[in-house]
Amino acid sequence: MTYNSDRLPAELSAFSHGETIITPNQRIATWLLSLFKDKKLRTSDTSAWQTPKIMALSSWLDETYESAQDSACVNPHFDAIPDLARLRFKLLSPAQEKVVWESIISDQENDWIKPDGAAKQAIQAWSILNRWAAVKDNERQDVNENTHLFQGWLNQFSQRCFSNKWVSNAERVELLELCIKHQLVSFPGSLFFYGFSDLEPAIQRLAVSVSEAGGDFRVLPFGEETENVVCRSYPDKTIELEAAIAWLVEANQSDPGGRYCVVAPDIGDERASIERICKRLIQKDSNTQPDLNDWRDQVNVSAGSPLGAFGVVSDALLMLSAANGQLSRDDWGIIVRGPYWSESYVSFSLCSQFSDVIAQSKNERLSAEKVYTLYRVWRGRTADNSDNTSDPLGGLLECLSSIRLDAKRTYSAWSIEIKQLLETISWPGKRTLTSQDYQLREKFFEQIALLDGYDEVLERTSFRGVLSTLKTTLQETMFQIQTEQAPMQILGVLEASAMTFDGIWVLSSDDQHWPESPAPNPFLCPKYQRDMGMPNASAEKELGYAEFILGGFLKTSPSVVFSWHLLKGDTELNISPVLERYRLEKQPTLIEGSVSQILNPFHLDIDEDCKVDFVDDIGPALEGGSKMKGGASLIKTQASCPFRAFALYRLGARSLEEKEEGLSPAERGDLLHMTLEKFWKVCTSLSQLQTLLNKREELEALIYRCVTDSLTFFKDKNAGVNEAFLKVEESRLISLVIYWLESVESKRTRFEVVSVEKSEIMQLGNIEVTVKADRIDRIEGDYTVIVDYKTGLKSRTAWEGNRPDDPQLPLYAVNHKGAVDGVLFGLVRKGESSLKGELDEAVQLLENGKNRSVVAIEDWPVHVDNWEKVLTQLAEDFSQGFAAVDPKNKKSCEFCELTPFCRRMEK
Numbered sequence: 001m002t003y004n005s006d007r008l009p010a011e012l013s014a015f016s017h018g019e020t021i022i023t024p025n026q027r028i029a030t031w032l033l034s035l036f037k038d039k040k041l042r043t044s045d046t047s048a049w050q051t052p053k054i055m056a057l058s059s060w061l062d063e064t065y066e067s068a069q070d071s072a073c074v075n076p077h078f079d080a081i082p083d084l085a086r087l088r089f090k091l092l093s094p095a096q097e098k099v100v101w102e103s104i105i106s107d108q109e110n111d112w113i114k115p116d117g118a119a120k121q122a123i124q125a126w127s128i129l130n131r132w133a134a135v136k137d138n139e140r141q142d143v144n145e146n147t148h149l150f151q152g153w154l155n156q157f158s159q160r161c162f163s164n165k166w167v168s169n170a171e172r173v174e175l176l177e178l179c180i181k182h183q184l185v186s187f188p189g190s191l192f193f194y195g196f197s198d199l200e201p202a203i204q205r206l207a208v209s210v211s212e213a214g215g216d217f218r219v220l221p222f223g224e225e226t227e228n229v230v231c232r233s234y235p236d237k238t239i240e241l242e243a244a245i246a247w248l249v250e251a252n253q254s255d256p257g258g259r260y261c262v263v264a265p266d267i268g269d270e271r272a273s274i275e276r277i278c279k280r281l282i283q284k285d286s287n288t289q290p291d292l293n294d295w296r297d298q299v300n301v302s303a304g305s306p307l308g309a310f311g312v313v314s315d316a317l318l319m320l321s322a323a324n325g326q327l328s329r330d331d332w333g334i335i336v337r338g339p340y341w342s343e344s345y346v347s348f349s350l351c352s353q354f355s356d357v358i359a360q361s362k363n364e365r366l367s368a369e370k371v372y373t374l375y376r377v378w379r380g381r382t383a384d385n386s387d388n389t390s391d392p393l394g395g396l397l398e399c400l401s402s403i404r405l406d407a408k409r410t411y412s413a414w415s416i417e418i419k420q421l422l423e424t425i426s427w428p429g430k431r432t433l434t435s436q437d438y439q440l441r442e443k444f445f446e447q448i449a450l451l452d453g454y455d456e457v458l459e460r461t462s463f464r465g466v467l468s469t470l471k472t473t474l475q476e477t478m479f480q481i482q483t484e485q486a487p488m489q490i491l492g493v494l495e496a497s498a499m500t501f502d503g504i505w506v507l508s509s510d511d512q513h514w515p516e517s518p519a520p521n522p523f524l525c526p527k528y529q530r531d532m533g534m535p536n537a538s539a540e541k542e543l544g545y546a547e548f549i550l551g552g553f554l555k556t557s558p559s560v561v562f563s564w565h566l567l568k569g570d571t572e573l574n575i576s577p578v579l580e581r582y583r584l585e586k587q588p589t590l591i592e593g594s595v596s597q598i599l600n601p602f603h604l605d606i607d608e609d610c611k612v613d614f615v616d617d618i619g620p621a622l623e624g625g626s627k628m629k630g631g632a633s634l635i636k637t638q639a640s641c642p643f644r645a646f647a648l649y650r651l652g653a654r655s656l657e658e659k660e661e662g663l664s665p666a667e668r669g670d671l672l673h674m675t676l677e678k679f680w681k682v683c684t685s686l687s688q689l690q691t692l693l694n695k696r697e698e699l700e701a702l703i704y705r706c707v708t709d710s711l712t713f714f715k716d717k718n719a720g721v722n723e724a725f726l727k728v729e730e731s732r733l734i735s736l737v738i739y740w741l742e743s744v745e746s747k748r749t750r751f752e753v754v755s756v757e758k759s760e761i762m763q764l765g766n767i768e769v770t771v772k773a774d775r776i777d778r779i780e781g782d783y784t785v786i787v788d789y790k791t792g793l794k795s796r797t798a799w800e801g802n803r804p805d806d807p808q809l810p811l812y813a814v815n816h817k818g819a820v821d822g823v824l825f826g827l828v829r830k831g832e833s834s835l836k837g838e839l840d841e842a843v844q845l846l847e848n849g850k851n852r853s854v855v856a857i858e859d860w861p862v863h864v865d866n867w868e869k870v871l872t873q874l875a876e877d878f879s880q881g882f883a884a885v886d887p888k889n890k891k892s893c894e895f896c897e898l899t900p901f902c903r904r905m906e907k
Contacts, residue, residue, distance in 0.1 A: 019052040020187070024195045026056040027302075027495045032194070057203070065091065065172045068179045075184060084178055089167040095450065095473060096457045097168050098123060103458070104156045108149075116472065122153055123170075125523040130170035131200045132532050141525035150523035166457075173202040180209040191217040195498030197548035222498070222555035229554065229582045231509065231575055232563045240565045241270065244505045245277050245490075247561070248299070251503055252488050258502040261489040263553070265508045267303040274301055274490055300486040302495050308474030312428050312437045313444050315340040317471060319425055320418065323403040324463045326365040332358045336393065342426035343392040351393055354378060362721040364661050368400035370720055399425055405463040411454035414466040418448055436481045447473055497549055501557045506550070509562035514550055514576035515542035546578050619646055619881035622767060628878075631770040632808035635871060638878045639803035640892045643902050646883035655897040662725045668732075669791045671710050672828060673774060675733055676789060677756045678706035680775060685752045686745070693746060700738070707733045740828045744835060749847050751777045754784070762815040765875035771811045774826075783821040783843045786812050787835075794825045796838055796855065802870050803888050809837070810867040817864050824854070838863070 023029045036051045055063070072078045072087035079085070092100065101119035129135045142151050161167060167175070179185040187210045193199060196219055199207060207217040234240035244262045251260045264270055282295035307313055315338045318331050327335075333355040335341070357378050358371065366374075375397050403421065428441055450473070451466065461469075489496070496504070520529045520537045529537035536542065553560055562579050566572065575584065628634055628649055638645040647653040663671075682702060683689050692699040710733075711726050759772040775787040788809050798806035809823035822839030835845065836853040840860035845851055857863045885902045887893050893904065 019190050019192055020060070021052050021054045022057050022060050022191065022193045023054065024057060024498070025494060026059065027491075028195050028498050029054045029056045029059075031499050061172055061176075064176055064185070068176060068185050071179075071184055077182070077184060081178065081182060084175065084182070084184070086167050086171070087175060087179075089161075089165045090456065091172070092161075092166050092168050092457070093450075093453055094169065096453055099454065099469070100160065100166075100457050101153070101157060104153050104160070108153075121521060121523055122150060122157075125150055125521045126154065126157070126168065127170040128521060128524065128529075128534055130173065131202045132534055133174075133201050133205060134528075134532060137528070138524070141528040143525045143527075146522050147525055164457075173206055177202075177206050177209050180206070180213050183213065186213065187215045189215065191215060192220055193217070194220045197545065222552055225551070225554040226558050226560060228559045230561050231579055231582050231584045232561060233575070233584075234563060234565050236567060237270075237565045238273070240507060240563050241273055242277055242281075244507055244561075244563060245274070245281055247505055248488050248490070249281050252298075255502065256487070259487075259489075259500075260503045261491055261496055261499075261501045261505070261557075263491055263493060263496045263504060263506045264303075265493050265513050267301070267490065267492045271301060271303045271305065278490075296481070296486075298486055299488040299490060302480065302489070302491045304478035304480035306475045307440070307443060307447065307477040307479040308471060310436075310440050310479065311338070312340050312433075312440045313474060316422060316427050316444065317467070317474070319400065319427065320421060320467055322368050322371075322400050323421060324405045324467075326367045328365055329358050329361055329363075332366060332371055339431065340428040341392075341396050343390075343430055347392055353382075354393065360718075362661065362718050362725075366720070368397065368403070372397040372401040374720065396425060408460040408462050409466075410460055411458065411466060411469075412452040414461070414463065415448050415451040417463075418451075418466075418470075419445070439481060440479065443477075443479055444474075447477060493549060497552050497556075499556060503559040503561075504553050504557040505561040505563065506553055508564055509550070509576050509579055510564035510573040511576050512568070512571075512573060514546040514578050515539065516546075518542055543578075546576065550576065550578050617642075617882065617884035619650065619883045621881045622879040628767050628769060631772065632811050634769055634878065635764070635807045635811065635874050636805070638874045639805070639807065639888065641885070641887040641896070642877060643883045643885040644887075644892075644896060644898055645878055646881070647898050647901055649878075650881075650883075653898060653901060662722070663729055665791070667714070668729065669789075671707075671714060671729065671733060672736070672791060673757070673789055674710040674713065675703075675706045675737060676775075676828075678709060679703065679737065680753045680756050682706075683753075686748060686750050689741060689745060693742065699741075700734070703734055703737050707737070736828060736830055739830055740826075740833050744826070744833050747846055747848065748835075749780055749844050751779045751785075752781075754778050760815070762811065764811070764814075765872045766879040767875055769811070769875070771808065771815060773812050779821075779843060779845070783840065784816075784819055785822040785824060785839065785843065785845075786820060787824050787826045789826045789828055791828055793829075793832075794827060794836060796825070796836055799823075799838070799867070802873070804870065805888075807867075807871055807874075810864075811871060813864050814868045814871060817868070818861070820864075821860065 021029075021032065023032065032054045033051065036054070069087050069091075072084065078087060098119050101122050102115040105113060105115045105118050105122070129138055138154070139151060142148050157168075176185065180187070191207060191210050193207070199219060211217050232243075234243060248260055248262050251258065264274065267274070278299050278301065279295050282298050308317060315335065318327065318335050318338075319341065321327060322332070322335060336351045336355045336358065354375060357374065358366070361374065363370065372394075375394060379391075379394070403424075405417070409417070428437065433441065447470065451470065454469065489501075516536075518536055518538050518541070520526045520534070524534070526537070528534075530541075533541060550562070562575075562582070564573055564575060622628075634645060634649050637648060679702065683692060692702065707730055711730055715721055715726060754776040755773070756775050757772060758776060759770055761768050761770055773786050774789050777785045777787060779785055786809055794806070798804060799810050804810065809825075813820045813823055821843050822837060822845075824835050824837035824839075824845075827834050827836060834853055835851060838855050838857050839845060841856040841858055843856075845854055885904050887896075887904070893899065
């Protein structure tokens with residue numbers, strides 16, 4: 001975008017060269033330089049010219065201080081002034097200063113203080129004291145525990161800096177003021193400050209020193225206030241954002257050469273929502289091509305995100321962490337599926353499958369060695385022996401598992417080592433990088449190089465220590481992709497202030513933001529901060545700041561919209577008191593007008609594409625004779641919620657099951673089933689059981705074999721399972737099975753075990769399903785009963801109604817209609833074991849008579865016919881594609897993993 005010099009503030013338009021213009025930040029400085037360039041291109045006859053020196057305040061201080069240091073090296077007069085000897089000291093970088101403060105605070109061993117947060121507050125307090133020229137007064141303001149704590153830290157910090165010949169950034173202004181007073185540094189020309197409400201005392205004193213030394217300085221005002229001001233309220237934040245961005249798009253389309261801006265005070269928190277709305281409004285094909293981001297060429301969203309939050313950097317950190325420690329299963333899944341290593345793109349399917357294997361691991365955290373072992377075992381089972389292609393994933397895991405980083409080293413040594421490690425694992429991969437990933441890679445290497453600076457302030461450290469430091473640095477370093485100047489701007493408050501636009505829309509113009517509540521620094525005396533007018537110290541200070549910023553927007557744009565949303569959670573918001581004098585434009589309600597009217601003045605054109613709720617509960621029908629995986633659980637799920645059955649068994653929707661560190665209830669249930677299966681294959685009747693009960697050692701030996709065989713099988717399927725958990729489970733199973741046999745099985749009438757864990761396919765309506773019987777018994781030689789083991793509480797009510805909770809046994813009874821005379825739940829629980837179910841009235845289950853938990857059915861064949869009707873109807877509903885979001889009860893949704901899919905909870 002070409003800047004128009006007509007927007008150059010009037011106070012600056014006459015400047016040509018010899019002046020130094022100081023701005024609050026680099027964005028404003030860059031903008032002013034571009035305006036001066038445009039002015040010269042339009043008015044000058046020459047191809048080269050001298051422009052004013054325009055710099056951000058921080059850059060000007062850096063440059064001036066470096067000049068003073070250079071002078072100190074060659075000018076003998078510096079030695080005669082004791083305070084100026086510090087110019088030859090090492091100037092700490094912000095990162096170095098922070099770790100010095102953290103070190104001092106950590107040495108105090110106060111568990112309730114977090115060094116990172118306390119260091120940031122301490123640095124801020126030290127900076128305020130220097131900027132307000134109040135360092136010498138601080139000791140007299142030691143009034144509470146916090147100020148006393150800070151004064152102690154400050155004394156140690158000052159001593160450590162002096163003994164190591166360091167100087168902090170906050171002390172530069174005082175030293176520069178001394179240099180000017182002693183005529184050791186000169187400032188040619190005039191000094192002008194643009195975009196400042198007022199100058200902080202230390203900067204004011206420095207500017208006065210420049211003036212007294214023969215220079216000149218001024219704080220330049222803004223222009224006249226515009227009268228074209230509108231204030232608008234919106235129901236919620238989303239509608240406010242959409243209205244503002246729609247206005248920005250329409251304004252740019254109506255005036256392509258204009259310069260328009262949306263100001264977002266909370267741009268960091270709202271960046272994701274802003275980008276989503278921008279993409280939808282600007283990139284019309286965003287729904288059909290979600291990966292395209294052409295909209296970024298049209299609008300600049302200024303807020304950056306932490307460098308460590310971007311995929312290419314966060315994956316690098318994970319792989320570095322994996323090289324010398326354990327990671328969670330989720331983190332390993334991110335590495336394996338990630339695109340930023342070696343040739344990941346050629347083995348995507350393999351990586352995806354193995355990430356599922358990791359997710360099923362019984363260990364919550366795994367080392368690289370364990371993951372590599374798990375991979376080799378898994379590949380040994382699944383790999384095609386005829387496949388001779390390379391194995392990039394295996395190479396990565398082998399590389400990570402072979403790295404050893406035990407010794408302590410300097411930070412500069414670790415900086416070299418980290419770069420070599422990244423090269424070894426082929427980060428960031430061999431694919432072509434996008435522009436953003438390329439910039440991220442370069443920025444990441446810059447931060448790694450900055451580790452060298454810690455050698456001067458910190459001792460040797462371990463790899464874990466340097467990685468922790470690097471992660472913190474990356475979290476505090478903001479990154480924003482570099483793009484060509486976009487015609488539309490969405491900026492934060494400080495970035496937009498003082499810049500001129502053809503139109504500005506200021507979001508969140510409410511009484512919580514303007515003014516904000518005071519937030520004095522906790523390590524300085526609150527009263528002293530108020531008396532000295534320090535930042536954030538008082539309501540008066542915040543009100544003055546709000547008046548300057550909001551008033552500044554009125555002076556830098558001919559048209560201004562202030563908006564706010566009426567509700568923030570349960571809190572009702574009002575317009576800022578600073579803006580109450582301006583016209584409040586009434587917004588139409590939904591009853592008075594359409595959504596497009598609410599989004600005036602440049603509304604969204606949604607009339608043609610109006611969203612309409614359309615409920616379709618019927619999916620495609622199955623073809624006749626379809627075989628469905630899922631068996632009884634399919635019918636059970638259809639009864640519980642038709643949509644869930646359709647999603648799971650027709651669409652294949654599922655969530656990855658997270659394995660527990662120990663054994664889950666389902667796994668303990670499976671082990672019990674397996675143990676009883678093995679037992680009844682050896683002991684096939686009541687008479688054999690009674691014999692074993694009389695020979696206790698033989699019984700215990702048989703049960704022990706069954707349990708250990710089951711656990712061995714389980715261990716082979718779950719590599720890495722903790723042996724301690726298996727030992728506990730072994731003892732539990734042996735005790736439980738003995739209790740079950742003695743308290744329940746031994747008291748039954750004569751029975752023989754016909755089969756165990758028998759699976760078969762049955763035709764139910766239009767589909768085929770698989771059913772399985774845990775055990776089939778023949779009682780008294782005449783009656784057949786099906787037993788289904790359960791470790792939880794169950795009742796025969798699970799078979800009742802048109803939507804039975806547990807239809808497995810009724811399904812088996814229907815499939816063997818006329819051949820099955822009863823169905824039973826075998827509740828295998830310590831202290832609560834029993835048999836519950838329903839039998840033909842002719843069947844006697846227990847030797848000593850009736851069991852209240854077992855109901856005798858007078859007309860058993862009719863009872864089974866009723867089950868058949870219910871189950872057939874459920875099967876027909878499923879095969880016809882009936883998929884209504886219709887949970888049977890609250891319990892149906894309690895443990896459902898598909899709530900984000902059905903979105904029932906959003907109603």
